[in-house]
Amino acid sequence: MLITVDPTSAVPLFDQIATAVRIAVVRGEVAAGERLPSARELADSLDLNVHTVLHAYRTLREEGLLEVRRGRGATIATGAGRDYQDLRAALDTLLAEGDRLGLTRQALTGLLTHEETR
Template sequence: MLVQIDHASPVSLGEQVAASVRRAVAEGTLRKGQRLPAARALAKTLDINMHTVLRGYQILKEEQLIEMRPGRGAVVSAAAPDHALAVDACRHFVRLARQAGLSGPETLSMVQTQLHA
C-alpha cells in the first residue's frame, strides 16, 4: 500500500500521509508526473477523514513535491527533489532530538559532527 499510517503514533496523521508519499517518491515507487490516489478514496481506504489526507497533500505541495491540479488531483511534481527520503529522515531525526530534550544548537552540532566524520 502506498500510504500507511499508525494511529498510535504521536506524529499527526496528515504528516504520516506526507511521509509515506515522500518515501514512495524517494524509493521510486511514485515517479514524477504520476497521480496520487484521490483524497476521498485514500481516506476511505485508511479509515481517516478526507481533510486529513488533504492536509498531508498540502504539506507536500508546500514542499513542492506535488502539484494540485483542478480536475486531475494531486500529481508528483516534475520539479520534485530527488532527496525526499533525506528530508523525511531529517524530520524524523529532529522529532527524536526534541523528544530527547536536545536544543536546536545541540541538534545542529550532532549533524555537523556526522558530516565531518
C-alpha cells in the first residue's frame, strides 16, 4: 500500500494518511488482517511526527476500518473487505458530473457534507 502526503495541501496531514488507507481498502489493494507499518516507521518515512500518524490510525479505528493495539501495530479490520464496486462507481459518476458542471472539489464536498437525502 502506497501512502504519500502533500505538506502544502490544505487537507490535514492525518486526514491525508487516513484517506490513503481508505483508498487502498476501497481499491482492494489491502486485505483484511494485513498489517500496516508501525506508526514510528511510517512517521519516519513520511518525515512526520509519530503523533500525526497515530492520529490517523485512531481515526480509522473509530471508523471500524482498523484494529490498533499496542505491541501489535495496526491491521486492516475483519469486515473491512466489503464489496466496494458500487461505491467506486458512485464516486466516479459524481466526479464526472462535477466536472461536467464545472464544480470545484470544495463545492462537491460541501454539497456532500450538508445535503440531505430527499
